[in-house]
Amino acid sequence: MDMQSTLSAANKPENPTKLAIMAAGEKALLSQGYKAMSFRDLAAEVGIKSASVHYHFPTKSDLVLAVLKRYRADFTEHLVLPKKKRQAAQKALNSFIDGFRKRVIDNGTLSLCTVLAAEKSLLEQQVLDEIEAFYEIKVDWLATVVSYMKKGWMPTDETRHYAYQILASLHGASVLVQASGAPERFEDAMAPWRTLVERF
Amino acid sequence: MDMQSTLSAANKPENPTKLAIMAAGEKALLSQGYKAMSFRDLAAEVGIKSASVHYHFPTKSDLVLAVLKRYRADFTEHLVLPKKKRQAAQKALNSFIDGFRKRVIDNGTLSLCTVLAAEKSLLEQQVLDEIEAFYEIKVDWLATVVSYMKKGWMPTDETRHYAYQILASLHGASVLVQASGAPERFEDAMAPWRTLVERF
DNA sequence: AAGCATCTACCGATTGATAGATAGCAAGGA
DNA sequence: TCCTTGCTATCTATCAATCGGTAGATGCTT
Numbered sequence: 001m002d003m004q005s006t007l008s009a010a011n012k013p014e015n016p017t018k019l020a021i022m023a024a025g026e027k028a029l030l031s032q033g034y035k036a037m038s039f040r041d042l043a044a045e046v047g048i049k050s051a052s053v054h055y056h057f058p059t060k061s062d063l064v065l066a067v068l069k070r071y072r073a074d075f076t077e078h079l080v081l082p083k084k085k086r087q088a089a090q091k092a093l094n095s096f097i098d099g100f101r102k103r104v105i106d107n108g109t110l111s112l113c114t115v116l117a118a119e120k121s122l123l124e125q126q127v128l129d130e131i132e133a134f135y136e137i138k139v140d141w142l143a144t145v146v147s148y149m150k151k152g153w154m155p156t157d158e159t160r161h162y163a164y165q166i167l168a169s170l171h172g173a174s175v176l177v178q179a180s181g182a183p184e185r186f187e188d189a190m191a192p193w194r195t196l197v198e199r200f
Numbered sequence: 201m202d203m204q205s206t207l208s209a210a211n212k213p214e215n216p217t218k219l220a221i222m223a224a225g226e227k228a229l230l231s232q233g234y235k236a237m238s239f240r241d242l243a244a245e246v247g248i249k250s251a252s253v254h255y256h257f258p259t260k261s262d263l264v265l266a267v268l269k270r271y272r273a274d275f276t277e278h279l280v281l282p283k284k285k286r287q288a289a290q291k292a293l294n295s296f297i298d299g300f301r302k303r304v305i306d307n308g309t310l311s312l313c314t315v316l317a318a319e320k321s322l323l324e325q326q327v328l329d330e331i332e333a334f335y336e337i338k339v340d341w342l343a344t345v346v347s348y349m350k351k352g353w354m355p356t357d358e359t360r361h362y363a364y365q366i367l368a369s370l371h372g373a374s375v376l377v378q379a380s381g382a383p384e385r386f387e388d389a390m391a392p393w394r395t396l397v398e399r400f
Numbered sequence: 401a402a403g404c405a406t407c408t409a410c411c412g413a414t415t416g417a418t419a420g421a422t423a424g425c426a427a428g429g430a
Numbered sequence: 431t432c433c434t435t436g437c438t439a440t441c442t443a444t445c446a447a448t449c450g451g452t453a454g455a456t457g458c459t460t
Contacts, residue, residue, distance in 0.1 A: 052405070161391065407455080410452085
């Protein structure tokens, strides 16, 4: 028992094949959507057979759920609350927007949640619940950050409304970019939020 | 030649079966997406056989393109520029938002363009071009309406940026609503635009 | 010996699309 | 009036491809 595993902070071996399947799955979901993502294509990309994909993820739902959970975990991990100072809050909001741009806009797709929302009727409840939970996290974080920008106190209702507006701007901007093929419109659409703190 | 057809303003007989197929197609696109929409299901809903659907629309692309073109035509038809007065402009913008809410939010789906954008890689160039053209119309109209709200003159760049922001808010709000299952968040997300004129 | 991971081979269902038969209808000539 | 021609719209039947998923054999490692 030489316990090599304790060396790693991430105490999660996670089969590399499984990871490769999830990576291929996420890519396929983003570029083609849920229905068009096929186990055979994923297998081909990973270099295995489709039956082996089923070994790791019995059904499509299992795979999507795993991808989504990792997506959320990874997202949440990089999401830290800033200091309760107005400028720090604006900086955190900008990082949030930058992260979305790098992950979604620069990737030439919509966000994973948007893609799945477009095929909502095909998804199992478990997947829908995961998406919903994901959005609550984003809303809570954004609402808190916005509250940090206000000099005085702000009603929690109002901070949540700002969170909705920012989230809507982000996701809608990606739709606009994809639909019109004009990536530069992302920053134009997000511009007001880049200097939100000045409004308070 | 008794020319009964000249009685109608809309000089477009348009086979009723064809219309029924398009209606079923639009519904299927919105609820399940492009890939999951099947000619057999459409046929069943209309009460014909799938071969008859192919008779009217040889390929899936043909059907989607027809649906999209009608969608745009119908949209454009109801889109009139307001008088060049600040309050009239705000009223027109509110009607625009209301129309989106009725057509998209109350329908419990994303917008047709958003759904198609989510499966962009599966669509033919002709369809993508149609979507792009559709967005240019919306941007132009919104930019013009915003320009009517300003007391003085506003650079066209700036009015277009407002158009991007409004469009992004609309589409993103529908994603937020669908993903979180909370329809009331639509108005919260759109609230700033409901009183835009007061900012100028 | 046992478990893990992969394979081959296959199933039933569904898909987009096509070929070809059929029925109804309208126009036109005898 | 009757018959023919041709067009429109629908049908039946089918194809090749692809899909998600399963059964069971195989090999590798411990």
